Amino acid sequence: xxxxxxxxxxxxxxxxxxxxxxxxxxxxxxxxxxxxxxxxxxxxxxxxxxxxxxxxxxxxxxxxxxxxxxxxxxxxxxxxxxxxxxxxxxxxxxxxxxxxxxxxxxxxxxxxxxxxxxxxxxxxxxxxxxxxxxxxxxxxxxxxxxxxxxxxxxxxxxxxxxxxxxxxxxxxxxxxxxxxxxxxxxxxxxxxxxxxxxxxxxxxxxxxxxxxxxxxxxxxxxxxxxxxxxxxxxxxxxxxxxxxxxxxxxxxxxxxxxxxxxxxxxxxxxxxxxxxxxxxxxxxxxxxxxxxxxxxxxxxxxxxxxxxxxxxx
Amino acid sequence: xxxxxxxxxxxxxxxxxxxxxxxxxxxxxxxxxxxxxxxxxxxxxxxxxxxxxxxxxxxxxxxxxxxxxxxxxxxxxxxxxxxxxxxxxxxxxxxxxxxxxxxxxxxxxxxxxxxxxxxxxxxxxxxxxxxxxxxxxxxxxxxxxxxxxxxxxxxxxxxxxxxxxxxxxxxxxxxxxxxxxxxxxxxxxxxxxxxxxxxxxxxxxxxxxxxxxxxxxxxxxxxxxxxxxxxxxxxxxxxxxxxxxxxxxxxxxxxxxxxxxxxxxxxxxxxxxxxxxxxxxxxxxxxxxxxxxxxxxxxxxxxxxxxxxxxxxxxxxxxxxxxxxxxxxxxxxxxxxxxxxxxxxxxxxxxxxxxxxxxxxxxxxxxxxxxxxxxxxxxxxxxxxxxxxxxxxxxxxxxxxxxxxxxxxxxxxxxxxxxxxxxxxxx
Numbered sequence: 001x002x003x004x005x006x007x008x009x010x011x012x013x014x015x016x017x018x019x020x021x022x023x024x025x026x027x028x029x030x031x032x033x034x035x036x037x038x039x040x041x042x043x044x045x046x047x048x049x050x051x052x053x054x055x056x057x058x059x060x061x062x063x064x065x066x067x068x069x070x071x072x073x074x075x076x077x078x079x080x081x082x083x084x085x086x087x088x089x090x091x092x093x094x095x096x097x098x099x100x101x102x103x104x105x106x107x108x109x110x111x112x113x114x115x116x117x118x119x120x121x122x123x124x125x126x127x128x129x130x131x132x133x134x135x136x137x138x139x140x141x142x143x144x145x146x147x148x149x150x151x152x153x154x155x156x157x158x159x160x161x162x163x164x165x166x167x168x169x170x171x172x173x174x175x176x177x178x179x180x181x182x183x184x185x186x187x188x189x190x191x192x193x194x195x196x197x198x199x200x201x202x203x204x205x206x207x208x209x210x211x212x213x214x215x216x217x218x219x220x221x222x223x224x225x226x227x228x229x230x231x232x233x234x235x236x237x238x239x240x241x242x243x244x245x246x247x248x249x250x251x252x253x254x255x256x257x258x259x260x261x262x263x264x265x266x267x268x269x270x271x272x273x274x275x276x277x278x279x280x281x282x283x284x285x286x287x288x289x290x291x292x293x294x295x296x297x298x299x300x301x302x303x304x305x306x307x308x309x310x311x312x313x
Numbered sequence: 314x315x316x317x318x319x320x321x322x323x324x325x326x327x328x329x330x331x332x333x334x335x336x337x338x339x340x341x342x343x344x345x346x347x348x349x350x351x352x353x354x355x356x357x358x359x360x361x362x363x364x365x366x367x368x369x370x371x372x373x374x375x376x377x378x379x380x381x382x383x384x385x386x387x388x389x390x391x392x393x394x395x396x397x398x399x400x401x402x403x404x405x406x407x408x409x410x411x412x413x414x415x416x417x418x419x420x421x422x423x424x425x426x427x428x429x430x431x432x433x434x435x436x437x438x439x440x441x442x443x444x445x446x447x448x449x450x451x452x453x454x455x456x457x458x459x460x461x462x463x464x465x466x467x468x469x470x471x472x473x474x475x476x477x478x479x480x481x482x483x484x485x486x487x488x489x490x491x492x493x494x495x496x497x498x499x500x501x502x503x504x505x506x507x508x509x510x511x512x513x514x515x516x517x518x519x520x521x522x523x524x525x526x527x528x529x530x531x532x533x534x535x536x537x538x539x540x541x542x543x544x545x546x547x548x549x550x551x552x553x554x555x556x557x558x559x560x561x562x563x564x565x566x567x568x569x570x571x572x573x574x575x576x577x578x579x580x581x582x583x584x585x586x587x588x589x590x591x592x593x594x595x596x597x598x599x600x601x602x603x604x605x606x607x608x609x610x611x612x613x614x615x616x617x618x619x620x621x622x623x624x625x626x627x628x629x630x631x632x633x634x635x636x637x638x639x640x641x642x643x644x645x646x647x648x649x650x651x652x653x654x655x656x657x658x659x660x661x662x663x664x665x666x667x668x669x670x671x672x673x674x675x676x677x678x679x680x681x682x683x684x685x686x687x688x689x690x691x692x693x694x695x696x697x698x699x700x701x702x703x704x705x706x707x708x709x710x711x712x713x714x715x716x717x718x719x720x721x722x723x724x725x726x727x728x729x730x731x732x733x734x735x736x737x738x739x740x
Contacts, residue, residue, distance in 0.1 A: 047546065260553075264569045
């Protein structure tokens with residue numbers, strides 16, 4: 001596997017990256033629009049092993065045309081992907097990179113075709129703890145296990161300068177979800193916690209945040225990674241040398257296949273999963289038993305998946 | 314007593330070097346004698362909220378001259394409102410031209426009508442930019458002059474005191490530090506610079522204790538005119554792929570410093586032995602970091618591309634041949650390797666002499682003196698922009714890539730027509 005990665009990195013071409021392909025269609029218009037509401041968290045970034053969301057490919061067949069597919073999806077997209085594909089296709093030569101946090105979703109039948117990944121951040125915590133960027137798109141899927149107030153009390157330290165980067169979306173992931181109320185509830189909790197001096201950015205422009213540097217700490221409000229595991233802004237801030245206060249998970253106790261730098265301040269770690277669970281097989285049976293329509297844009301499946309993630313904690 | 318409206322954005326630009334430039338230009342204007350300055354805030358937010366207050370301020374001030382100091386917003390947006398509603402305003406219009414001149418052909422073209430028949434002066438930052446701007450103007454007698462963007466000697470100056478940079482990076486006290494500061498970007502040719510530096514090491518052509526310091530952030534600009542768009546991390550990965558081809562002990566010769574504040578930059582310049590930039594960025598009209606490094610007395614190894622050529626002030630400044638090619642600008646790599654090796658002999662050159670030459674050329678005081686002459690000089694009425702501006706302005710109205718030919722994915726004839734003066738040769 002190491003050889004395959006090394007060869008690919010030295011010889012990759014732009015057509016090996018879905019982010020550089022303008023000729024491919026995404027899975028469905030509804031899904032594309034739903035994920036578009038999560039911009040910039042799902043914005044593209046560069047890595048030779050093809051970081052992408054499953055919805056960017058029209059079908060599994062299209063995915064298999066790429067040597068590597070590094071899935072940036074959170075629990076929901078990966079749960080769906082493996083429920084639909086309990087076994088890899090026979091002709092699969094593609095290596096799939098799956099978030100380490102959700103490795104329990106990988107059926108054993110996939111073992112020859114997967115690596116798990118996580119990110120490693122080397123920036124030091126700023127000594128002064130004075131400058132903090134809180135970012136994310138407020139949605140109910142961000143607060144599956146913690147309430148909004150718990151998030152502030154547990155995760156957000158006092159800081160003199162707080163930047164809040166959160167585009168307001170009227171709709172949530174599903175078009176039936178309205179997020180405005182939750183957004184204002186979040187905003188209220190933030191003002192109560194951090195005061196009225198919070199500097200707000202309601203849309204993302206990289207040049208407006210050019211002041212962020214290694215004196216800043218940053219944190220994603222999304223602690224559950226239901227929709228997105230690998231978000232763009234964590235790369236954006238890490239690349240500027242800011243300190244990630246709450247990295248999702250790290251693979252400290254496993255033998256790495258490879259670690260590759262993504263910036264001077266962070267890297268991606270990849271390893272072979274050392275064990276597999278039968279979680280997805282059990283869930284497949286449950287879904288069938290309860291006649292849940294496995295459809296990424298179905299309300300029932302969305303609620304079911306949220307319950308699954310909640311019960312995993 | 315002359316009365317001048319200085320129009321600029323009171324809000325800082327996100328273009329780091331422009332923040333410095335505007336600040337330093339203001340200092341040079343402040344030094345003008347017998348001049349009353351009227352600062353006028355003109356920023357991007359006002360384009361949405363309306364410009365009535367700015368227009369009224371300029372009108373009520375009854376100024377002799379209106380100076381556009383900043384690179385944005387484009388003067389068109391203000392002059393369109395100001396001159397249309399107040400045609401009686403006759404003051405001279407002075408434009409400090411920035412590197413983004415070639416990004417706004419459509420706007421300059423639209424402004425043409427307002428400018429014709431008025432006294433207009435274009436002030437460029439380098440000799441080659443003067444040549445480039447003149448290509449777009451009908452009359453060769455139009456006022457287009459060079460005035461380097463100033464450096465404030467309170468911020469950048471030669472200081473022999475060590476502040477422990479070598480200790481901080483565990484380098485011996487005799488080690489040679491080559492420094493690059495600025496954006497780490499495709500057209501700044503950072504990957505090529507690293508390769509040239511590490512190859513010289515590998516071939517043992519430079520002393521083992523030579524280091525290359527890179528100060529700045531990796532960006533995503535790519536090559537706009539050449540249809541190359543980068544995603545976050547793309548140029549860093551290009552750098553990382555190259556550096557990983559070298560053995561570990563050589564990789565250590567490159568130090569990524571990240572973004573450095575002004576005050577710390579001074580220390581890095583003063584502890585370095587030479588400044589290197591092999592940039593062929595299409596709008597390198599000047600080079601603020603080169604100016605600051607020169608102010609600190611550093612020998613310079615540069616391409617002779619665009620504004621860099623105006624920095625070749627002493628024998629300790631070397632210019633590498635730059636070319637236009639169908640894929641964009643580039644430079645002579647063999648020559649750069651050779652000059653890098655030669656540079657070792659001048660890294661201990663007389664920094665004071667270098668710093669003095671730069672002081673005379675571009676300190677806020679020197680620039681102010683030149684400015685005084687330019688401001689005082691009479692100029693002819695503007696006869697308008699020529700066909701080249703109109704051709705490119707019309708193309709720009711339809712597409713971003715005015716210099717790119719889509720079918721064959723190569724630079725087009727306009728690219729050569731405009732940028733030939735920035736290169737030393739065409740291929």
